[in-house]
Amino acid sequence: MKFMKLGSKPDTFQADGKCIRYVISDLATDVTIIVGEVKFHLHKFPLMSKSNRLQKLVLKASEENSDEIDMVDFPGGPKAFEICAKFCYGMTVTLNAYNVVAARCAAEYLEMTEDVDRGNLIFKIEVFINSSILRSWKDSIIVLQTTKSLLPWSENLKIVGRCIDSIASKTSVDPANVTWSYTYNRKLSAPEIIVKGGMKYQEKIESVPKDWWVEDICELEIFLYKRVMTAVKSKGRMDGAIIGEALKTYAVRWLPDSVDALISDVHSWRNKLLVETIVCLLPSDKGVSCSCSFLLKLLKVAILVGVDDSAREDLMNRISLKLDEASVKDLLIPARSPQTTIYDVGMVHSIVNQCMINEKCSKDLDLGKNDVGCTDFVLGHGSLLSVGKVIDGYLEEIARDPNLSLASFIDLARSIPEFGRPVHDGLYKAIDMYLKYICRSI
DSSP, rough: EEEEEEEEEEEOOESSSSSEEEEEOOOOOOEEETTTTEEEEOHHHHHHHHHHHHHHHHHHHHTTTTTEEEEETTTHHHHHHHHHHHHHHHHHHEEEETTHHHHHHHHHHTOOOOOOTTTTTHOOOOOHHHGGGGGOOOHHHHHHTGGGGGHHHHHHHTTHHHHHHHHHHHHHHOGGGOOOOOOOOOOOOHHHOOOOOBGGGGGGGTTOTTTTTTGGGSSOOOOHHHHHHHHHHTTOOOOHHHHHHHHHHHHHHHOSHHHHHHHOOOTHHHHHHHHHHHHHHHHTTTTTSSSSHHHHHHHHHHHTOOOOOHHHHHHHHHHTTTTGGHHHHHOOOOOTOOOOOOOOOOHHHHHHHHHHHHHHHHHHHHHHHHHOOOOHHHHOOOOHHEEEEEEHHHHHHHTTTTTTHHHHHHHHHHHOOOOSSSSOOOHHHHHHHHHHHHHHHH
């Protein structure tokens, strides 16, 4: 972590309980500054020599025959004021990623500008932020996290925007040029195990993965995370698959595993906001960059937390484009009241119908390019065969539901065209299972 030391005099600030701070000096203190619940017994001269605001407040207090000044709504509270006060006295102060934003906002409040004194606190902090903090990957993230409690000061001083731009710019750096430390605890995916030239993963373990930045920004709360990811996407240099991996990692980090925790009154609003934010940040390639399994899990959570219709429909459309990758387990979406079935068959049916529309559009495009018939289309698009297979497996699974109507079963079975189901073994098994359970219930 980067840090900067200011001043050279020893720290002579002392505490008398939790609410009194004073300076040990041969000279009696002549002004009391109140910040929150803390009273600072200090000297006018060093404070006025650095702060334009304190010059005005001391003058006003003198006119009113008072030696107390109440600093209302002071950004950063007593700790931030103490940093500024020590700077005024020339005492040693250490700035780092955790306190620099509070100190910067406090210095702005106190008007510690170059007009008052050359090399004043605002100038020194800005030098530190620009030359050190924003050049550090992890410090930029830490500083961004601290800005939330200092709004609107941190926003107006453009600290939030500068941190976001710094973070987004670093994510776009060629991994070969990444020299800073980062967090990476995830296992590499299968395609990354074998690299170009047939070189084994073990031989490349020192290389920096393309998604090296994903885990570190997961610590950001949702509003800041959304702004960072929006900036990353706006750069236009990040592969959609990496964006998808980042969103998946964030969802795993913050969405609870249990249904009770998802829908609890304490966290339901946050979980709803989180899901809607992730959906709006999904790559514009309509799902190509995200696995179908992840999208279906997100859809299940979206239904539980009650996201708006547009977010749910967006997920369903994305899933329909990758339905050939789905598993039967992925498609088992629990039904919600007032439905009486175990699983939401109607939603799966809607996804399949959209998938068929997508396939027809793809077919029409292909036919426009070359005069190819239906059979050639299927041979060239084996994904539809995979869809037929997974839907037959889904039919076999839902056939056990005593509340599943015959009409729903038949409609879903018919949603797969003949050329998507050249072999009917899976469908026969599903029908056989359905008839067995119907007979048992009679």
